[in-house]
Amino acid sequence: MKFSRSRYQQFLPLFFLLLIFPASALGQRLHPKLKEAKPGEAHSGIQRIVVLPAQVSLIKGGMKGNEPLEKEAAAATPIIEQAVAKALTAKNLSVMESPFKPEALQNDEKMKYAMADLQRNYAELLAKITRKKKDVEKARFSLGDQVLLLNQDDNIDAFVFVHAFGQRKSGGMKALGAITLSPILMMPSYFVRVAIADARTGEVLAYTEAFTILDIAKADDKKLVELLTKSLKKLPAGTTPEKIEAEKK
Amino acid sequence: MHKPYRYTLATRWYFRLRQTLLAGCCLLIFSMMASAQPRPEPFRFGDVDLEFLDQTKQLDKKFEDQGLVYREPELNAFVNRVGNTLLKSEDQLENVNWQFRVYRDPAVNAFALPNGSIYVFTGLLARVQNEAQLAGILAHEIVHVRNRHGYLSYRSYRKKMLTINILSAVGAYTGGGWGAGVAAQFMLAISVIGYSRELEKEADLTGAQLLAVSPYDAREMVNALECLKEKDEVDLNGEPFYGDHPKTKARVAYLNDWVTKSVPQRETKEAYAGSSKEDYRKSVEAVTRHDVELAIDAGLYRTAIALGKQLVEVHPDSSANVTSLADAYAALGPRPIEPTVEEKTGKGKRDARKRRSKLTLQEEEKTLAATAAGQELQKANYAEAEKLYRQASELDQNYALAWRGLGELAEKQNQPQPAAEAYQKYLALQPAAMDRLLITRRIKTLEPKLTPKR
Numbered sequence A: 001m002k003f004s005r006s007r008y009q010q011f012l013p014l015f016f017l018l019l020i021f022p023a024s025a026l027g028q029r030l031h032p033k034l035k036e037a038k039p040g041e042a043h044s045g046i047q048r049i050v051v052l053p054a055q056v057s058l059i060k061g062g063m064k065g066n067e068p069l070e071k072e073a074a075a076a077t078p079i080i081e082q083a084v085a086k087a088l089t090a091k092n093l094s095v096m097e098s099p100f101k102p103e104a105l106q107n108d109e110k111m112k113y114a115m116a117d118l119q120r121n122y123a124e125l126l127a128k129i130t131r132k133k134k135d136v137e138k139a140r141f142s143l144g145d146q147v148l149l150l151n152q153d154d155n156i157d158a159f160v161f162v163h164a165f166g167q168r169k170s171g172g173m174k175a176l177g178a179i180t181l182s183p184i185l186m187m188p189s190y191f192v193r194v195a196i197a198d199a200r201t202g203e204v205l206a207y208t209e210a211f212t213i214l215d216i217a218k219a220d221d222k223k224l225v226e227l228l229t230k231s232l233k234k235l236p237a238g239t240t241p242e243k244i245e246a247e248k249k
Numbered sequence B: 001m002h003k004p005y006r007y008t009l010a011t012r013w014y015f016r017l018r019q020t021l022l023a024g025c026c027l028l029i030f031s032m033m034a035s036a037q038p039r040p041e042p043f044r045f046g047d048v049d050l051e052f053l054d055q056t057k058q059l060d061k062k063f064e065d066q067g068l069v070y071r072e073p074e075l076n077a078f079v080n081r082v083g084n085t086l087l088k089s090e091d092q093l094e095n096v097n098w099q100f101r102v103y104r105d106p107a108v109n110a111f112a113l114p115n116g117s118i119y120v121f122t123g124l125l126a127r128v129q130n131e132a133q134l135a136g137i138l139a140h141e142i143v144h145v146r147n148r149h150g151y152l153s154y155r156s157y158r159k160k161m162l163t164i165n166i167l168s169a170v171g172a173y174t175g176g177g178w179g180a181g182v183a184a185q186f187m188l189a190i191s192v193i194g195y196s197r198e199l200e201k202e203a204d205l206t207g208a209q210l211l212a213v214s215p216y217d218a219r220e221m222v223n224a225l226e227c228l229k230e231k232d233e234v235d236l237n238g239e240p241f242y243g244d245h246p247k248t249k250a251r252v253a254y255l256n257d258w259v260t261k262s263v264p265q266r267e268t269k270e271a272y273a274g275s276s277k278e279d280y281r282k283s284v285e286a287v288t289r290h291d292v293e294l295a296i297d298a299g300l301y302r303t304a305i306a307l308g309k310q311l312v313e314v315h316p317d318s319s320a321n322v323t324s325l326a327d328a329y330a331a332l333g334p335r336p337i338e339p340t341v342e343e344k345t346g347k348g349k350r351d352a353r354k355r356r357s358k359l360t361l362q363e364e365e366k367t368l369a370a371t372a373a374g375q376e377l378q379k380a381n382y383a384e385a386e387k388l389y390r391q392a393s394e395l396d397q398n399y400a401l402a403w404r405g406l407g408e409l410a411e412k413q414n415q416p417q418p419a420a421e422a423y424q425k426y427l428a429l430q431p432a433a434m435d436r437l438l439i440t441r442r443i444k445t446l447e448p449k450l451t452p453k454r
Helices: A007-022 A071-089 A109-130 A135-140 A145-149 A171-179 A222-231 A242-247 B010-033 B047-067 B073-086 B122-127 B131-146 B148-175 B177-212 B218-227 B248-262 B278-283 B285-297 B301-313 B318-331 B346-358 B361-369 B370-395 B402-411 B418-428 B438-448
Strands: A023-030 A046-051 A055-062 A065-068 A094-096 A156-167 A188-197 A204-212 B098-103 B108-114 B117-121
Touching: A023 A135, A023 A222, A046 A071, A055 A071, A055 A171, A055 B418, A065 B047, A065 B148, A071 A094, A071 A156, A071 A222, A071 B047, A109 A135, A109 A145, A109 A156, A109 A188, A109 A204, A109 B285, A109 B346, A135 A204, A145 B148, A145 B278, A145 B438, A156 A171, A156 B278, A171 B148, A188 A222, A204 A222, B047 B098, B047 B148, B073 B098, B073 B278, B073 B285, B098 B122, B117 B131, B122 B131, B122 B218, B122 B285, B122 B301, B131 B148, B131 B177, B131 B218, B131 B278, B148 B177, B177 B218, B177 B248, B177 B278, B218 B248, B278 B285, B278 B301, B285 B301, B285 B318, B301 B318, B318 B370, B318 B402, B346 B361, B361 B370, B402 B418, B402 B438, B418 B438
Parallel strands: A046 A094, A046 A156, A055 A156, B098 B117
Antiparallel strands: A023 A204, A055 A065, A156 A188, A188 A204, B108 B117
């Protein structure tokens, strides 16, 4: 093999870095409204939250190119949604049962379209957010009051948008990665992007990204929940269930 | 002790270039071998094809679940009828379940999945001029499914990717990885696109043959392509230098050539089915209105205006159609109806691309409205929108959406009183509206700005 010394010098640290830190939260941005509350401190801004259907896209990178993994992505969707819900529940936020699951919207075309339009608008906005994530802190991004179309009973405080994409590697690709000393070819990679938007004004209140080389589509979502909890660390906590009960009394 | 010999920079570059060229030539030979393989007749499914089929079936469900499929019983029946007219008994193929569906997207496009699901975009339905043109587009997609183009492309892509990856490994082994990698990627792109173009041409020509033996006029396929060329928006990207479809101009030329030479003209115009523009426009009236909303949402304001005008032409006395056009004018805001000369220049397109990538649609509108010219245009477009909303409400006094539009327009122009009144009228006409909470909240926001009644 004719690999230069510098190639090894590049490969080895990256390889070990990925092995030691297989998952990392890439950044958390909060809207000024939420930033005012200190982490861990209860705040009254958002309490009742609904996780919208996650947009998951998976592919398998092999020696013969990329293969779509639509079935696997469909199977991973509820796992990822649940993991996000668990991470938010850990923050004392009340995650409500989603009324927007495909089965629930089966016969409600208007609501289905409204959901599709909102998801498309969010995808458009996401491109802008990822370009300048810091601007979330300047309250720059909003989906507009159209979000109210999905909040008809006015009982939801925030919607959670989840986008996840990942690439698995085939055995052949891993071997190629080893031959060419390229960790990117050897390791799978998954990104999860979570945004929390005000369910009345549409403002993007929080945005976070996480990266991992661990399979996010596994039924055991413990690691994913840990990663998401870490990536939502700065998000101020909601009110504890006990306090909610006490307030009701 | 001898020092190791060091090559000069020029020599090193010479080696790299030589390796790159060598890698390119190898790949070219491999990819030519991959694409020049005779097609197996009849098509036999391999494990990879079945896996690919399984994955694409999932897409149907995904589109359905995500609200991307447009449902309107009459339109669905219409599209199905046109599609089924083109199918023959021998089209009952293994692993194909023919379905013609409408996809909610304002782009002028259509696509076919290998399992027989053919999707026509709302943008395309609104754009073509008659049923026969729609049949032409469907014929093209049917050929893709019938001739198993999806599987063939996928097989070819896999073979080429394998070649590339082997070359990359060899390149890395011999120390010429970078050059070989770049050359291989370039050759792959050329080769994959080239094969895709071949299949597209086949779909065009076989599709025209399909149309020629159907009740429709095969010439309408040429007209459909001509019609797809027309654009209301400035095409920010333009046709690619070497895209996966042949250039539209070339497609029109070869199709025209084939139709002129091979399709005899029928005696009367009545001998052809689906050539009436009026009948077609009526069949797609509701979906065109839906597409106007989608176009506005996507920032395709000029397209929305063109479609709105089309709707008013069909039914000038329809409040819904007039309101659609009014919505388009209101959304156009500070932009001119026709693209300006500057917008069409290279610099204009670059600036627009930059703006679109950086700014949200609302920010873009604010930026444009801050200029004197933008303010002028906004005033004129809002005036036109208001005129149309009023016209719609006169045509049908109970048509709620016109009042909603008037409310939004007044709110945009900082006129809280008329805005609140129009919104209240809307809610009175449609108390169970899906957006009642949204409108109620808007009224509440306007309340502090209202002058108190004596």
